[in-house]
Structures are given as structure tokens and as C-alpha cells.
Amino acid sequence: MSQSLLSNLERDALKECVNIGAGHAATALSGLTQEKVSILVPKLELVPVEDAPAAVGRPDEVMSAVVMKMGGDVSGTILLMFPSQSALLLSSLLLKTEKPKETMGEDENSALREAGNILSGHALNALSQFLGFRLLQSVPETSSDMVGAMMNEILVHFLREKHENVLVLSVSFQISGHEIIGSLFFLFDPVSTKVILDSLRKKLAIDLG
């Protein structure tokens, strides 16, 4: 399966889904931090599993991640990725500490997990309503390490389910005035991608190529 297997209309429809989810997530993040949150244009990539880490970051770059599994009518993984400095700043903002810590401790990770929980909860809720199917999320888990190392374990599960490719939908956001940047990723296998596209077809009653 290659990029061309998704028509332009399908790509746009999937990006619109991310936009809807990210919009709700951004509103939630704005409420949490009491700051203005802006989101950038969503991105879509359909790539072989082993190429997916490059869609997230440089393999040796250290980042903080909140990881959740998606279940229900489709399965996939949600990732919330922050550059180390942004993760420290955001957790400090959420914990209302005066100065950010130098490394992620238990409190910082807990704050980040909670942010991940709320953000993805809002995003999935909006998506379930829009697409008309059930989307559930697992408890969040955090890790701070090299992007490649974290992606290894996440991606292996796509191979295990015999999927050669993975659909990576992403959107970056920033919190104004705090230099906090992050990205929200949705990873779907090709079977789930098809389920989403079928729902979109019904929903929009359009011919998606």
C-alpha cells in the first residue's frame, strides 16, 4: 500500500477529522493552562511501519511522550510528544510551580499523563460524535527517552497484527507566551483507516474517490 492508495479527497477528509479532534483538544488544553493555544495544519502520512519514527522525530532525539491505546470500533495508538524542555515547562505550568524542574519526576509525569488523558479524551469524544462510532482510550503512560527507542515498542504491535503500513495523522500545537510546543499523533493500521473512511463516506454522503 502506498500514499497513492488514498485519494486526495480521502486525505482531506482524514485531515479534517484530525482538525476536529485537535480543535477540541486545544480548547481543553487552553482551559487547563489558562493560556492561548494555537494549532498548526494537520499532517497525514501513510508509511511502512519502520519509517514511522521519522514522522515523529529524529530517532536519537530525547522527547517526553504520553502514550495511550485506542480501542472500540477502531484500534490504534495516540501519542502526545513534547520536546524535553516543553514537557518540563508544561508540567510546571500545570503544577503551578514557580520554576520548571530540570528532569521529569513523578509529579511532572503525573501532570503530563493527566494532560494527555484530558486532551485525547476531548479529541476522541469529538471524533466519535463526528464519525458516529465508539472510540475508547486506555490509561495514559509517560516516558522520556529517544524517539526511536519509544517508537520501537509502539510500532512492533502494528507488525504483530501483520500490518505493513501505518497511517500517521498529526497536528502540532503551541501555547502562546510559554514557548511550549507539542504534537498530537494518531497512529492507525490500514484496517482501521478503512473503517474511518467508510464512516466518513456515510457521514458526508460523498464519493471519496
Next chain:
Amino acid sequence: MPEDPMQVSMAHFAVSKSRPLVTSGVGSCLVIVLYDPQAKIGGLAHTMLPDERFEGKDGAPQKIDAAILVGSAKTVGHAVDMVLDGIEALGGNRSRCIAKVAGGAHMFSLFDAPKTGIGQQNIEAIRKKFEQIKIPIVAEDTGGTIGRVVEFDVQSGVMNVTTKI
């Protein structure tokens, strides 16, 4: 002057006579280094999975489509065979080869328990493979919960393992 290391990415392998080989961001993946000390020829593979067989959703063993594996170092056993072929193609001899392995960490408990996770499965798979083909593992840095960077200096045969956190 030392040569620039060659980057080996996930699911890939490389063999070399002089140029150092490096791979970064190794989590549950397993890095396999094979070395013929007499010929000073070595190879490195960044593998992801223990073997071609997995338990599917229903718990029944399934075989991954062969197409996924062609020309890739995704699985431990397949990668070892490809690296050994590569070393011999450069003039080495597999009967002289020694092995070093690193990786197999358990990064998240969201997917598997530590003792049965993919990292541990990879470690067990490589030990079994080298036992079968009678190549000794002379150095091993496996398990744990953090990612690794693995650098292999083919001229000295030294494998360096570092972390970033």
C-alpha cells in the same frame, strides 16, 4: 583519521570492513553485532521482532506475510543469516564469528508485561538462535527500561552502548 560512522536505521543491517556502524533509538528492538576478529569484518543489524511467528488476536500462532520480511532485518533470525552472508561476501568466515547483542528494553507497560514483552522475546530469540548456530555471545547489554545508542567499531571490534537520559 577515523571514518564517519554509518547510520543503520530500524529494520536495516550493514556489514563493514572499516567504517564504524551506529544505530540510535534502540528500545525493545535488538541490535545484533557479528564480528570476524581475524578478518576484522563485522556487521550490525537493528531488529524488531523475535521471529516470523506471532500470536495473533485469537492467540493462535500466525506467520507474518513473507512480503513484509523481504530484504529487511525486521526479525532476529533472518537478520543474523543476512549479516553472516554479508560478512562472508566481504571475505570473512562465519565459523570465526563472535556475537554481541544490546537492546530488548521494556519501554512501556501499556502493551505487555515486562517478562513477556517484545523486548524479552527478542532477547530469548537471539540466545536461542546463536545456540543453534553455535556462535558465542561474548558481550550482552539487554533488558532494562531505557533506550540505547549502539556504536560498533569494526577495526577494534568494540561495541559501545550509551544512553541519553
